[in-house]
Amino acid sequence: MSKARTLLGVVMLIAPGAAVLAASPEPPAGASSCTGCHAAGLGVDTAVPRLVGRSAAEIVSQMQAFKTGQKQSTVMDRIAKGFTDAEVQAIADWYAQQK
Amino acid sequence: MTRNRLSRRDFLASAASAATAAALVPAPALAQGAARVVVIGGGFAGASAARAIKKADPRIAVTLVEASRTFTACPFSNLVIGGLRELKAQQFGYDKVAADGIQIAFATATRVDPQARNVTLEGGTTLAYDRLVVAPGIDLRWDGLPGYNEAAAGKMPHAWKAGEQTLLLRSQLEAMQDGGVVVMSAPANPFRCPPGPYERASLIANYLKTRKPKSKLILLDAKDAFSKQRLFQNAWKELYPDHLEWVALSKGGKVTSVDLAEMTLVTDFARHKAAVANVIPPQKAGRIAEVAGVADATGWCPIDATTFESKRAPNIHVLGDAIIAGAMPKSAFSANAQAKVCAAAIVKLLAGQPPSQPRLINTCYSVVAPNYGITVAGVYQPVDGVLTDVQGAGGVSPVDAPRSTRAQEALFAEGWFNAITSEVFG
Numbered sequence: 328m329s330k331a332r333t334l335l336g337v338v339m340l341i342a343p344g345a346a347v348l349a350a351s352p353e354p355p356a357g358a359s360s361c362t363g364c365h366a367a368g369l370g371v372d373t374a375v376p377r378l379v380g381r382s383a384a385e386i387v388s389q390m391q392a393f394k395t396g397q398k399q400s401t402v403m404d405r406i407a408k409g410f411t412d413a414e415v416q417a418i419a420d421w422y423a424q425q426k
Numbered sequence: 427m428t429r430n431r432l433s434r435r436d437f438l439a440s441a442a443s444a445a446t447a448a449a450l451v452p453a454p455a456l457a458q459g460a461a462r463v464v465v466i467g468g469g470f471a472g473a474s475a476a477r478a479i480k481k482a483d484p485r486i487a488v489t490l491v492e493a494s495r496t497f498t499a500c501p502f503s504n505l506v507i508g509g510l511r512e513l514k515a516q517q518f519g520y521d522k523v524a525a526d527g528i529q530i531a532f533a534t535a536t537r538v539d540p541q542a543r544n545v546t547l548e549g550g551t552t553l554a555y556d557r558l559v560v561a562p563g564i565d566l567r568w569d570g571l572p573g574y575n576e577a578a579a580g581k582m583p584h585a586w587k588a589g590e591q592t593l594l595l596r597s598q599l600e601a602m603q604d605g606g607v608v609v610m611s612a613p614a615n616p617f618r619c620p621p622g623p624y625e626r627a628s629l630i631a632n633y634l635k636t637r638k639p640k641s642k643l644i645l646l647d648a649k650d651a652f653s654k655q656r657l658f659q660n661a662w663k664e665l666y667p668d669h670l671e672w673v674a675l676s677k678g679g680k681v682t683s684v685d686l687a688e689m690t691l692v693t694d695f696a697r698h699k700a701a702v703a704n705v706i707p708p709q710k711a712g713r714i715a716e717v718a719g720v721a722d723a724t725g726w727c728p729i730d731a732t733t734f735e736s737k738r739a740p741n742i743h744v745l746g747d748a749i750i751a752g753a754m755p756k757s758a759f760s761a762n763a764q765a766k767v768c769a770a771a772i773v774k775l776l777a778g779q780p781p782s783q784p785r786l787i788n789t790c791y792s793v794v795a796p797n798y799g800i801t802v803a804g805v806y807q808p809v810d811g812v813l814t815d816v817q818g819a820g821g822v823s824p825v826d827a828p829r830s831t832r833a834q835e836a837l838f839a840e841g842w843f844n845a846i847t848s849e850v851f852g
Contacts, residue, residue, distance in 0.1 A: 349483075349485075350482055350483040350485075350773055350777065351481070351482055351483070353482070353770045353773070353774070353782060354770070356782065356783060356784055356785035356807075357784075357785035357786070357787065357805070359478070359763070359766035359767060359770065360763040360766070360785075360786055360787035360788075361787070362766075362845070362849050363759045363762050363763055363787070363789065363842070363845065363846050363849070364759075364789060364838070364841065364842045364845055364846070365845065366844070366845040366848055366849070367845075367848075367849050368848055368849070368852065371841075371844050371845050371848045371852075372840075372841070372844050373838075373840070373841030373842070373844050373845050374837050374838060374841050375838060375841045375842070375845065401801065401823065401831060401834055401835050401838060402789050402801050402803045402823075402835075402838075405803045405819060405820050405821050406787055406789070406803055406805060406819065406820075407819075408805075408816075408818050408819040408820075409785070409787070409804075409805025409816040409818070409819030409820065410785070410805070410819075414785070
């Protein structure tokens, strides 16, 4: 692992222009599935809200409300129950940072 | 569906767009030897994987091998059969995928050499890879049901790969006299889209009820239990009491042969003569999986539940309907979710890092009638190497939900289709 990092470092050193082409951070467990329904891009005709760019606090509170049944939902109550509070927080933080 | 042959011009065209893409990659990265990923199959699994890998690390050279220039989506194709949607709404091209800097070879992959790590295309071109993704979807088992073969499918469509077969079944229903009997057969598990036969039966019954009210549908089943069963059966009782009859395995529902000349589906107990017959035959992983040696004796592909790497060949990952995915169903949502997890794992493996433990979601929408949708959902994680349901999560729509909930789920079904196809092809 450290060897790979060093190698990567060398590439960056030789090619500073390659910085824009670096690997993007991996989404936390579960996060990549969400865009199957919650459109990743703009302009998609759907009643399902986008998560990208939404505040982490809002995503966390919605997920909590789905989980407890406080908020009426169709599938989200069944999906929210598959994640711990810490996992929901990580997913929410990640989506809040996406553009 | 048509299989486009790879012409020299086609390949040069994709090579030219690759040259454009390559020009954007700084020379030193190429000089260091950019990692190469080849993806075979441009459906929900393959196209998702190609895009996710390229997005996660643009330095990786990604080539997508796909025989057809137009993808025709299976989800929602039952609405086309039922006259509620046009096939055009199911079709997508690869321009946006190519615009991500992914090289696309419109060709059939004919050979995979896991030792040399290369893929041979029809026409002889070889593509070298560091990691290969095989996402071939399904093939129909033409030896799986006596009397049912490729020629028979021209008269008794399966319509289990969307496209011409979808339109054939629809046109047969449209041409049928009022009073004609439609006979469907559903296979034993596993098969693509577990709720699919029941959604289709619902939407054909809806067509009959509204357009051919003296007709009826008989659904012969090789199973006693199926996905979202109570929800479907309650809806059938309410909506289609005179137009849909389900015959379970234990009631003699298993079709054992097909008599094409007589337009008859044969069970151990009866012969069902059909005005229109829809035979959904047994299935297996798409052919290239067998060629690559990643399918086992069952015809499906065993995979590592963390990375989706084949258990039979190193450096080859397998996705979507072709795999043995534990608790995950063979659905477009699963294929897309698996692809994104696999892409992240491939990026890490290529960088010499250990892959993360994944969590995946599936949601399958079925449309039982206009404004009447139902779902099954699940959350999955690897447990002892098998993708397993996360306890306490998942399940089907409530059995006692009001019609407003069904209408909401029908609306979300459409949103789902638009969101997923936008991520994969848009």
